[in-house]
Amino acid sequence: MKHVIIGAGVAGITAAKTIKEIDKNAEVVVIGDEMFFPYKRFLLTEFLCGSIKRDELIFFSMELLKELGIKLRKGEYVKTIEPSRKLIKLLHNEVVHYDKLLIATGGRPGLGLVLRPYKKHIQCYYSMNDILILKKKLPEIQKCIVFGEGVSCLDLISGLCNLEKQVTYIIKGVRADFGLKGSEFYGELHDFLEEKGVEIITEDQVASIEKMNRHYRVETLKQKELTADIVFAWDYYKPKISCIEGTVIGKKLGILVNVRLETSVEHIYAAGDCVEIYHPGIKGYWINFGLPNAFEQGTIAGKNMLGQNEEYKIHEAIAFNLMGKSLKARWWK
Numbered sequence: 001m002k003h004v005i006i007g008a009g010v011a012g013i014t015a016a017k018t019i020k021e022i023d024k025n026a027e028v029v030v031i032g033d034e035m036f037f038p039y040k041r042f043l044l045t046e047f048l049c050g051s052i053k054r055d056e057l058i059f060f061s062m063e064l065l066k067e068l069g070i071k072l073r074k075g076e077y078v079k080t081i082e083p084s085r086k087l088i089k090l091l092h093n094e095v096v097h098y099d100k101l102l103i104a105t106g107g108r109p110g111l112g113l114v115l116r117p118y119k120k121h122i123q124c125y126y127s128m129n130d131i132l133i134l135k136k137k138l139p140e141i142q143k144c145i146v147f148g149e150g151v152s153c154l155d156l157i158s159g160l161c162n163l164e165k166q167v168t169y170i171i172k173g174v175r176a177d178f179g180l181k182g183s184e185f186y187g188e189l190h191d192f193l194e195e196k197g198v199e200i201i202t203e204d205q206v207a208s209i210e211k212m213n214r215h216y217r218v219e220t221l222k223q224k225e226l227t228a229d230i231v232f233a234w235d236y237y238k239p240k241i242s243c244i245e246g247t248v249i250g251k252k253l254g255i256l257v258n259v260r261l262e263t264s265v266e267h268i269y270a271a272g273d274c275v276e277i278y279h280p281g282i283k284g285y286w287i288n289f290g291l292p293n294a295f296e297q298g299t300i301a302g303k304n305m306l307g308q309n310e311e312y313k314i315h316e317a318i319a320f321n322l323m324g325k326s327l328k329a330r331w332w333k
């Protein structure tokens with residue numbers, strides 16, 4: 001039986017490991033578009049700040065992959081899936097057949113219509129590649145503008161503060177808040193960030209970015225003019241599912257799955273940040289972002305691809321450490 005997994009992140013690699021641990025004769029191929037061995041994305045900020053070394057980021061080493069008999073094809077992008085012929089096509093048109101397929105392509109910060117024209121002036125903050133680029137720029141950076149939402153945004157801000165950079169945080173809302181629940185922060189995140197020296201501009205957003213010699217001039221929707229050495233910005237974080245375009249695989253914002261992580265197409269599963277799953281509490285589909293979910297869904301998807309019948313149970317919140325304080329964030333409002 002050939003199991004093909006698209007995406008070498010936590011969900012994909014955990015599924016691969018689960019399959020090989022249960023059935024060592026199963027053929028498992030993981031195809032990931034990043035050039036690196038699977039790494040711990042959630043520790044990227046620690047690496048940026050120099051608190052851990054690059055090899056401590058590795059989630060699955062080459063030796064471990066070999067030992068388990070998992071074939072990793074890194075640096076390969078899956079362009080399309082043809083469920084009727086049980087095959088996928090890579091960017092260079094190579095065809096790979098599967099018996100069971102797992103889509104674990106994660107999510108990605110994205111730019112809306114206003115920010116898109118300024119893409120070349122915006123520093124991304126999601127992948128190892130982004131962080132390697134940023135690390136090189138660090139010595140020349142002091143003033144930073146951050147416009148975005150989500151845990152990775154808080155992580156970025158705490159990293160920049162740690163590095164003693166000056167941070168201006170622009171938010172659309174009245175106060176910085178992440179639907180926090182049962183944390184030391186309840187209702188206090190905004191004040192906490194300000195105490196840490198973060199300047200917060202509320203009810204506003206980045207409207208344009210212009211490069212001026214070695215700096216950037218940012219104009220906000222409310223016509224505030226700011227300058228910075230670097231601009232981090234994103235409008236949303238959403239599932240990266242371009243490989244299912246044109247297929248019959250059911251989707252909304254993410255790939256729709258049932259509690260067994262099966263998609264609408266037989267033999268195709270999905271797990272991790274690319275997935276949308278029914279939440280009985282909110283009576284609707286939601287994207288279950290976050291590391292614990294990616295781990296758990298990867299394990300369950302791996303088992304179910306081998307014919308088991310495990311069900312995934314929703315995690316209400318993810319735990320996160322922000323500058324020494326713990327918080328729990330929910331991903332829906």
Ligand SMILES: Cc1cc2nc3c(=O)[nH]c(=O)nc-3n(C[C@H](O)[C@H](O)[C@H](O)COP(=O)(O)OP(=O)(O)OC[C@H]3O[C@@H](n4cnc5c(N)ncnc54)[C@H](O)[C@@H]3O)c2cc1C
Nearest residue numbers: 007009010011032033042078105106152272273290291294
């Ligand atoms: C800086 C930072 C800090 C974070 N901190 C936390 C935290 O403290 N707690 C927490 O819960 N979460 C945290 N997160 C979020 C967490 O890392 C993600 O929820 C988790 O990585 C999701 O795992 P995944 O396997 O679903 O997706 P990903 O880790 O995104 O992996 C998916 C992989 O698939 C690849 N891929 C996509 N499309 C294709 C294609 N067509 N072909 C081939 N490959 C493809 C992607 O490039 C990627 O390598 C953080 C994220 C960041 C960026």
